[in-house]
Amino acid sequence: MFIRMIRGALVRQRGKMFLIAFTIALGASLATAMLNVMLDVGDKVNQELKTYGANITVKPNSSTLLSSLYDVEDEGEQIETAYLNEEDVSKLKTIFWAYNIVDFAPFMKMAVTLEDGNEAEAVGTWFNHHLDLTTGESLDAGVVSLRSWWEVTDGSWIDEQNDPVNTIMVGRMLAVRQGWNAGQTVTLTGPRGSEEVTIAGIYDAGGDEDEQIYAPLDLVQKLNGLDGKVESIEVSAITTPDNDLAKRAAQNPAALSAADYETWYCTAYVSAICYQIQEAIPDAVASAVRQVAESEGSILDKTQLLMILITILSLIGAALGISNLVTASVMERAQEFGLMKAIGAKDYSITGLVMIEILITALVGGVAGYFMGFGFAQLIGHSVFGSAIEMKVMVIPIVVVLIALVTAAGSLPAIRMILRLRPAEVLHGSKT
């Protein structure tokens, strides 16, 4: 009979119940969409921040550039830019915080002429360069791990240990334009001659690199005649978040007190690591590129905050909507509830009845809302972030809890009304 009363009430008030379910569905869908987008985009960016790993770049000191310029003038030779020495790269692993340096790769860029006369930029680097360090440690450093988020769409990464030096990797866009595939042999021409090279793989980096050629450092050095030189080094290091001391030190380590200097030097602040890299590699300037990542992080934080706000506001809106509808539905039945009290129903049996009605409605609305939210998330994903949003299972319990809270909050005024309902006041002879 209890069940029939609930079913009867649901059927009789289907218009109102539909509106309640719809309101809940809207709230649930927004919450689902926002939470999924938030978590997924957060994950994506975090993952990229992690894999972007390179948080320090090492470049030749511009003062060396100047001095070499003067040298050039004195000796009347061609103007050269400054370079670092490839042999110094492994010195990174000799600094105090060597263990915090996870990965690194040297770079050298040049323009090469392709067979059809077009130009492209070739980047010489290490892929999985094997190093046996003086410490007895050995490691494979290079872009295979430093650019781990790249997707090799055709062929495979270059394996420096087994592939010949005349092997290259080509960016997706460039490969499409040139009609190149993995395994194909092409000719690259630089200022110091031409080389026949084999394409080991095509990669999708999702950025400017898709227009470039990535080649072993030796090959690029051969093409532009700069043996043993590198333009820059990217370093991925595990660092301690900056504090006040780190900020002061970054401005001028010499200004620190001896004790502060000691503390700073022996903490893995990015500035301390940079300082030590400069000590190890002559004429080099190491600087943190983390600021970029940090500002990206803060934009992400702000976007997430915005999404949280939208979610909260929409849930508050849903709660208000529900509270209006539920109150109206209870008011409509005030006399019926008064009668039930007069027959002997306890307050909480009647509130229980109404709560169950609303719960059933909320369940229907919530499930519908979850799937609507799934659609919204994909819509947002494609229109804003240009990719699908992965639906996280953990969102389901969060949405369930949120909807339960919103429904409970929305039903509160109606519940209060039922508790305050005096049968004597509604049984005065009004008509059904």
Added chain:
Amino acid sequence: MELCAQQIAKWYHRRSDGANRFFAVKEMSFSACSGTLTVLTGRSGSGKTTLLHMLGTLLRPDQGKVLLDGRDLYSMDDRELSRFRNSRYGIIPQGYTAVRSLTVLENILLPVKMYGRGKDVLSGPDPAKQEAQRLLLRFGMADLSDEYPDRLSGGEQRRLAVARALAGKPPVILADEPTGDLDDENTACVMEELRKAADEGAIVVVVTHENDALSYADYSWRMNAGYLAAEN
């Protein structure tokens, strides 16, 4: 069993009266015993419904006590009072009252079923159900037992309320204008059933405008602007 009101009063504050109290029921005492039928008459607004609600545990008096068998009704909390009301009282409210999502028969059995008293339906004959069907037949509504209340006429809804109050054979029956819009024949039916309940031992109090009702009464009182006066 005795239903007994001691110096009860109920007042309201009316906007037009400012700080003055308006007495819906002025201080009065009242009592009724098992096996009697008491009729309350009076003009509209004289406080009949208010008195009945106070006797029926539905409205706390502003002053005085209501006792059923010596038990102070308004000293109980909601849970206790609800159960008490369910098991002792059959209340026929003024106007039309029914749970719209239940059929006529289910409405009549609702008070009995509410606390699971009618659970032995499957095992053997259910006296409440039999009584309900008997009353429906008596009120000429036998073929309406599976209808929903919105389909009923005003008079049929009144008789539904009477049957709902009587089916469980409660010891106290309070009827507020049970024959309000009934024809003479049906009025007689309803009054006879109320009389029968009283003869079977219930305390029956009936508010009515019908003079015919007086012939069924053991006692009759008249309400006059909140005062109670004996008529015989």
